[in-house]
Amino acid sequence: MINLLQSELLKFRTVRLHVWLTVGAVGLLLVVIGLVGLLSSDPRGTSPADLMGVIGGFSVLVAMTSGVISALGITSEFSHNTIRPTLAATPTRTNVFVTKAVMSAAYGLVVGAAAVATAYLLGGLLLSGRGATIGLSGNDGSLATFFGVPVLCGLLALFGYGVGLLLRNSPAAVTLIILWPLLLESIGSGVLSVAGVRDPAKFLPYTSAFALIIPDVDDAPGGRLYGGFYFGCFALAITVAGVLINNRRDA
């Protein structure tokens, strides 16, 4: 299993697109936070929760990119047919697909952690230099958001991998990952509201997961743990379905 994990990691990091997309997403987050730190009109009035709110909000971009990259990681295996030498080298398909899932989730977690840590460091430095008092606290939700960002990135990477494994097609998988929060859950929310369901957002996995990156948890239905757990179960279910289906399909 260790050999397989090392092999998959090497495969993943030796594709330039993965590296450039990751650098681009994290770079964009840092640019935004840098601008906030430099241009904030009231730096003294900026609280840690405010900073983490901005970081959390824009880290959605990093999380979605993690999902897209994870999806591309598996769909490109099918489009370039490298899945065949992969399964010829490791015929136990479940091992291959589970290892890829673990690696995708770990990739999202690490990238999310790196993104939130550097963004916080940059924003904190810039705002502190302009008189703000910045520090993480368990009381205002800033600490929870700090840890919530990597978790969301990890879960979205797992979700992206699962979607990619199910669809085995890059454009379809990327479109679905992007349209899911923008379109599908909006439609889902509308349908549930019309059906008279109270708090429909609670039943929408993607929307629920945003609780992980909001300092003020009152804005999120169900709370952080619920949101993370619900979306995690959803991403896991899609991945398990992908594994089961691919165990029975021709490579």
Next chain:
Amino acid sequence: MIEVRNITKRFGSLIAVDDLSFDALPGRVTGFLGPNGSGKSTTMRCMLGLDIATAGSASFSGRSYRSITNPLFEVGSLLDAGYVHPGRTGRNHLRWIAMSNGIAPTRVDETLELVGLTDVANRRVKTYSLGMRQRLGLAGVLLGDPKTVVLDEPANGLDPEGIRWIRDVLTHLARGGRTVLVSSHVLAEIALMADDLIVIGRGRLIEQCSVDEFVDRHTTKWVRVASPQLDELATAAATMGAYVTRIDDRLADVRGVSALEVGELAAREGIVLHELSPRAESLEDAFLRATAAAQEYSSGAPTAAVPDGHGRELPPPVVGGPPAGDAR
């Protein structure tokens, strides 16, 4: 040893492989032949568990492929040289394959050296020619120094030196006791390297035998003679049931008797011979004849004479040939 037993593969209503069984023996190169669309590649994918066979099984030294841990030490396979990510370097492509089976990184450089790609190992695969990709694929096959080698059209895209090289490699592997199963449509290559043949058509086994047996069974043999006394020879041969086809004033083909019999006949009758040589059709002729009924796609032969570009006209090609049979 490879044992394929009753493999069937359906794609919806299409039966790509139909109850196919054959063996490939250690120490021998086994050629796997069939017309386009006959199911060769599908069979190989089923053998390796990449396609899920509708029925049947394949085993390598008694074990199914899926039950082998670190199979690269047991079975090396190359189904298509295009199964690489174009953005990855050749070395990294081999490194991930090696890592997955716990093969030492030094072996990657050894195999790159073996296939002659050391100088371009750090170039992205998208810059490789088809021949270079074939060599990279073969490096992947050799990584684990496997006991069994399964190759689908390995000579595709290789230049004459590369074709010669792969022939030597496969022959060397077989002489070392390994089982080598290789499909190819370059029949001249198969004729030079294979010991045994498995011929399939429309997913079914047509024949499994040695190359010599196959050629014997499906080709015509005749004797080419050169003589200033062709008329006398034709008369004498007719008494033996043979028939003579004159090529020109001096040359003729004698069918229905062996070269030995023609020589003895000429000596008996006092006929001068300037040439006496046994002739036979090629493996290609044998293959075309054996699979004639199983050709999925065949083109119509041109019927009119075509210009050769020098103002002359070339005759239409002869399709088929005389009925197969042993000229003794």
